[in-house]
Amino acid sequence: MLVKRLAQFLLAALLLAAAAPAxxxxxxxxxxxxxxxxxxxxxxxxxxxxxxxxxxxxxxxxxxxxxxxxxxxxxxxxxxxxxxxxxxxxxxxxxxxxxxxxxxxxxxxxYTYGEGLIVPKSDAAEHAGYDDFKGQVVGAQVGTAFVDALKKTGQFSEVRAYDTIPDILRDVNAGRLKAGFADYPILAYNLKQGGFPEVRIVESYKPTIIGSVxxxxxxxxxxxxxxxxxxxxxxxxxxxxxxxxxxxxxxxxxx
Structure with missing residues (x-):
């Protein structure tokens, strides 16, 4: 009987040990x-x-x-x-x-990609770079590499820093912002959802900051x-x- 109980105890201990890592x-x-x-x-x-x-x-x-x-x-x-x-x-x-x-x-x-450019749909120009927005108000997301890059150019009257990318999209959609810069895949995905009908992504734009996540x-x-x-x-x-x-x-x- 003692041997049987000892065997049962050892078996239970082994089962507990096996379960412990999970x-x-x-x-x-x-x-x-x-x-x-x-x-x-x-x-x-x-x-x-x-x-x-x-x-x-x-x-x-x-x-x-x-x-x-x-x-x-x-x-x-x-x-x-x-x-x-x-x-x-x-x-x-x-x-x-x-x-x-x-x-x-x-x-x-x-994953590697660059920034995308969004403008109001009323702006039909095929923008290629920053020069097209000299003296204008532009925006990017706070904490991203894009904010400092925009400021360093000295080309813009103001670079607004937004908490989120949808905030940028809303201001461009409402005509409060001439141009917004943000992660291309995120902009493209948001626009495909149809929530910002007055915004377009500028496919002719050449990104200046290409990075890897x-x-x-x-x-x-x-x-x-x-x-x-x-x-x-x-x-x-x-x-x-x-x-x-x-x-x-x-x-x-x-x-």
Missing amino acids: SAEQVLKVGSTPTGIPFTFLDTKTQTIQGLMVDLITEIGKDAGFTVQIEPMQFSALIAALNANKVDIIAAAMFITPARKEVIDFSDPI GIGVRKADQELLGKINASLAKLKANGTVAKILDKWGLKAQAS
């Missing part, structure tokens, strides 16, 4: 934005943040052995929240830039960065990244 899986907080579709956005039906970057970091977590808890916040607050330990990862439409790399680290590039981590978290990059490489190789991009209307790019 129950103890690390949960990491991921800073993401409620605006920025198709990269990230607030799904009003579920009141959760969804999008390309959410799908990607979720799949990376599955492969790397952690689960994610999405924390919504404004784009301009992401880096401060990461370095204040309020979140552990940034997954948003954030360019990898030299200035940002001084304060945080990034994964390998995920990456996943952000604290500089101290090199082990985490290594896991993210290893999983990202695996997901690129097996076609998962391409499937996620396709789901959100973007084409896979050559590495």
